[in-house]
Amino acid sequence: MRRMTWLVVLRALALAGSWMAAPALSQSKVVKIGDLGSKVGVFEGYGKYQTMGMQMAVEELNAKGGVLGHKVEIVSEDDETKPAPAVRKAEKLILQDDVKLLVGAVSSGATMAVMDVTKKHKTIHWNSVSCAEFMRTTKFHKYYFSNQPDSRMQANGLAKYILDKMGKKVYIFYTDYAMGQSDGRQFKTAFEKLGGEVVGVAGAPLDTKDFSPWFGAINQSTPDVLFLAFAGTDSLRLMTQLHSFGMTKKYRLAGIDCFLLQQDLPAIAEPMEGFVQLNHFSAFNPDPNMQAFNAKFKKKYGIDANIASGAYDAVLFWAAAAEKAKTFDPDKVAEAHEGMCLENTHIGKQCIRKDDHQVVMDMHLYRVEKGRNIPIARIAGSDTIGEPMVGKDPVEGFTWEIKKK
Amino acid sequence: MDYLVGVLLPQLLHGLVFGAALGLLALGLTVIFGLLGVMNFAHGELYMLGAYAGIAVIGVTHSFWVALIAAPILVGVVAAVTEMATLRPIYRREPLYGLILTFGLALVFREGARQIWGGDMRRILPPVTGSTPLLGMTYPNYRLFLLAASSILLLALWLFFTRTRAGIVVRAAVQDAQMLDGLGVNVRRVFTLTFAASGALAALAGLLLAPIFTVYPQMGVEMILLAFIVVILGGMGSMGGSVIAAFVIGIAQSLFSLWMNPQRVAIAIFGIMILVLIVRPRGFLGREGVLE
Numbered sequence: 001m002r003r004m005t006w007l008v009v010l011r012a013l014a015l016a017g018s019w020m021a022a023p024a025l026s027q028s029k030v031v032k033i034g035d036l037g038s039k040v041g042v043f044e045g046y047g048k049y050q051t052m053g054m055q056m057a058v059e060e061l062n063a064k065g066g067v068l069g070h071k072v073e074i075v076s077e078d079d080e081t082k083p084a085p086a087v088r089k090a091e092k093l094i095l096q097d098d099v100k101l102l103v104g105a106v107s108s109g110a111t112m113a114v115m116d117v118t119k120k121h122k123t124i125h126w127n128s129v130s131c132a133e134f135m136r137t138t139k140f141h142k143y144y145f146s147n148q149p150d151s152r153m154q155a156n157g158l159a160k161y162i163l164d165k166m167g168k169k170v171y172i173f174y175t176d177y178a179m180g181q182s183d184g185r186q187f188k189t190a191f192e193k194l195g196g197e198v199v200g201v202a203g204a205p206l207d208t209k210d211f212s213p214w215f216g217a218i219n220q221s222t223p224d225v226l227f228l229a230f231a232g233t234d235s236l237r238l239m240t241q242l243h244s245f246g247m248t249k250k251y252r253l254a255g256i257d258c259f260l261l262q263q264d265l266p267a268i269a270e271p272m273e274g275f276v277q278l279n280h281f282s283a284f285n286p287d288p289n290m291q292a293f294n295a296k297f298k299k300k301y302g303i304d305a306n307i308a309s310g311a312y313d314a315v316l317f318w319a320a321a322a323e324k325a326k327t328f329d330p331d332k333v334a335e336a337h338e339g340m341c342l343e344n345t346h347i348g349k350q351c352i353r354k355d356d357h358q359v360v361m362d363m364h365l366y367r368v369e370k371g372r373n374i375p376i377a378r379i380a381g382s383d384t385i386g387e388p389m390v391g392k393d394p395v396e397g398f399t400w401e402i403k404k405k
Numbered sequence: 406m407d408y409l410v411g412v413l414l415p416q417l418l419h420g421l422v423f424g425a426a427l428g429l430l431a432l433g434l435t436v437i438f439g440l441l442g443v444m445n446f447a448h449g450e451l452y453m454l455g456a457y458a459g460i461a462v463i464g465v466t467h468s469f470w471v472a473l474i475a476a477p478i479l480v481g482v483v484a485a486v487t488e489m490a491t492l493r494p495i496y497r498r499e500p501l502y503g504l505i506l507t508f509g510l511a512l513v514f515r516e517g518a519r520q521i522w523g524g525d526m527r528r529i530l531p532p533v534t535g536s537t538p539l540l541g542m543t544y545p546n547y548r549l550f551l552l553a554a555s556s557i558l559l560l561a562l563w564l565f566f567t568r569t570r571a572g573i574v575v576r577a578a579v580q581d582a583q584m585l586d587g588l589g590v591n592v593r594r595v596f597t598l599t600f601a602a603s604g605a606l607a608a609l610a611g612l613l614l615a616p617i618f619t620v621y622p623q624m625g626v627e628m629i630l631l632a633f634i635v636v637i638l639g640g641m642g643s644m645g646g647s648v649i650a651a652f653v654i655g656i657a658q659s660l661f662s663l664w665m666n667p668q669r670v671a672i673a674i675f676g677i678m679i680l681v682l683i684v685r686p687r688g689f690l691g692r693e694g695v696l697e
Contacts, residue, residue: 040524176668202666207526209618212548213659213667216416220408220663233526237619244536245415246543 031070031328033058033315034093036086036104036114037129039078042207042232043106045261046129049308051076052301053128053346054103057315067319068328079105081206083113090117100124100328101318103311107206108132108179115139122330124321124337126314129307131257132182136356137389142334145352147313147345147359149280149384151179152394154257155186156384157278157363158227161377163196166252166276167224170196173214173238174229176203183229183256189395191227192403199223201400208234211241218247228255235260236268243271252276257363261306262373269371280363281307281347282373289348305346313345313359317352355388410541416659422548424655425555429610430628431635431647432562433603439579439642440599441492443503444633448607449625450514454480455608456615456624457522459529469532476612477605484604488597496596511625519622531616551613558609559648566644575599579642634678640691649689653677 035054037047051074058072066072075097079086086105093099094117102118103126105111111130118125119141126145127135133151135144149157162170172188174180180203188198200221202214218226226247230238235255242248254276262283265272283294283304293312297305321336322328341351350359360381366373386394430452437445458476463469487510495502531547539549566572577585578595586592611624618624635654639646654674661670681688 042526203668205668212419213662213670216412216419216659216663219415220412241545244543244545244547246536246538 029066029070030073031067032073032075032097032099033101033318034090034097034099034103035074035076035311036079036089036093036102036110037106038081038232039076040080042234043081043129045232045263046106046258046308047078049261049306050103050106050129050311052297053305053309053312054315056297056300056309057312057319061315061319067322068326072315072319075099079107079110079114081105081107081110083107083109086110087113087117090114091121094118094121094123100322100330100333101126101315103128103314106130106308107177108135108182109177111135112139112178115141115144118143124318124330124333126311126318128311128314129258130179132178133186133394134178134182136358137392137394140356140390142357143330145314145317145337145357145359147310147317147350147361148307149257149278149361149363149381150358151182151186151256152386153358153361153363153381153384154183154278155190156386157365157379158254158256158276159187159190159194159196161276161365162225162227162254163191163194166254168196169199169222169224170227171199171218171221171223171225171251172201172227172229173218174201174203175206175208175231175234177206179231179258180206180229184400185395185398187227187229188400189398198402200402204230204234206234209237211238212245215242215245215247218251223251225252225254228253228259230255231258231260236264239268239271239275243268248273257307261308262304263306265368265373266371269368272368272371275368276376277366277368277373278363278379279307279366279373280361281305281310282364282366282375284372285364285366285375287347290346293346310346313342313350316342316345317359353385353388356390358385360385412663413660414540415542415544416663417656418544418548418552420656420659421652422552422555422655423659424652425552425559426610426614427628427631427635427655428559428648428651429555429613430607431632431639431651432559432644433606434629434632435636435639435642435644435647436575436579436599437603438636439644440575440582440596441496441500441503443500443507444636445603446504446507446629447487447510447514448507448603448632449627449629450511450518451480451484451604451607451625452611452628453518453620453622453625454483454514455611456529456620457518458608459612459615460522460527460620463529469529473609473612477608480608481601481605485597485601487604488600492600493593493596515622515625522622524622527620529612529615529620547616551617554613555610562606562644563648576644631674634674638678638681638688640688643688643690646688646690 035051037050038044039047061072077089079089101124105114106129108130111127124143128148131148131150172184174184248271257278259277294305321333325332325336337352338354343349352359362381363379364375365377367376434448455476458479459472462472462475533547533550535546536543537546582592635647635650639650658670661673
């Protein structure tokens, strides 16, 4: 009996010891982070990859003991790709779930609307997909950070290549809301500044089903190159329709960072053949950092990563900033972000510029060949990011007017 | 010459393709207006149901062609049941009752579709793929098929209304249902069958246009406004007028897109409608007195 008692005591002591030795994680302290994006609809693909990138980062963080001893948990919400639901869901995430970080949204219009919420409630806000220029200029606030190259960065990167290698006359066709308008404005400004001629511009509403009514005006203006600022299923439909009207062979085509995800390319490989796109990540880029990230992503999900999985970095940056600040206090965490560099992001070392909280990202120009994004040129992030313009319109005095040459 | 072939000709073809499909949709609407004296607000939802019924049939049979026959029949049955259960009891009442009822039916059908199939956009792959070089331009084969199929259907409908007894009975009912009743024709049955056929026609248009416009619960709302304009322009209750107006709207919409953003073309279309209503309130081929 005495032996039994000793055994019980020893076992209890062992259990207590193992409990005390375990990382603080098992103390059930939890910090929640919000994942806000399109889960269905025109930008569904981007929203899903954003979630996957975040999940991967959270698993890595939790395996190492979490953030400030807290286990990280993701709360996901669908913003329906619209500003009003995005605002509603952001408020729910902040006020009800008490998230310390909000990542999203996917659509630029929704992201800009959410910025008002994160500013009001002082919540760290990372954007990894939206690319309208206004986020780091007129809409900027101290809690906002981005690791998505915005319209200005993309336009600066693309304009010179198009002018030098593809043609001098460009028609700009864009999706008529914040992202497309911003991309169109920036590209027109950059292209004309370099001496190129914009022979026509047109916007089509988000989620347009039939683009053929616009094709007459495009043909009428006889461009060399079509610059396309669309994303998601809009891009898929547009390319299919351009191809069926023989326009993918008639014109050279170029587009923005988020025009199509790598996953979509094989399905429309023929229409996309030769398409030039600017991207900061591709699974087919031999860059060792991208390959390492892609291998990790593929091991977990069985599919290649893409630009939207850059939300992985957003979570890592926030975690590093919180650890540096030793608190989740948004003001201190925001300050800790500024100027921070991380080595282990999905594209290697990246740093956050202090002035406008934009991550300075190197990008690549890719040409689509047989459904794959093949890198054709590297563009340094420092060449495209431009000067900080917080509170200013980067293309002040801009007009869509076509200047006849 | 380049401008004609490269720009104007494709736009004209776009206009003809869209006009022909719009004609199919508007024709059913105008016949129902002639019969019931009210605009059927649920007509766009029958168009939408046609596309969803097509998806369901394709899911089972894997054939677009089978769906092209089965979907209009299915929607025709739905339309017939709807007419018997809801419209028939209010025929003797003011037209406003019919208007409100069809508006309610539209909501029921739309939300019903959302409940059954969800709100996501769905695609139907075109059964005819590839493109054809045509007079120096390239044009998608499916759109050429759509033009041919819609034109043949419109021609067949014209023959039905002018050369068959059943067609003449429907036209007579449109003109004066009471007189037809007095002559011993079962007008109730004519009403039900015509409503069913009109629904089937809308469903056919919905399925034919689905590979271009995709399928979603709101799709009927976007088309029905244009169909209403077509019916008003053509002359309320005039079948020939509706077909002419459908082509006019299709071609005008397409040509205006050359000089203004297609997003804003709707303004020009409304402008045409207002102009026609001022100059000729009865529309192209409408009876005097309907809107005068």
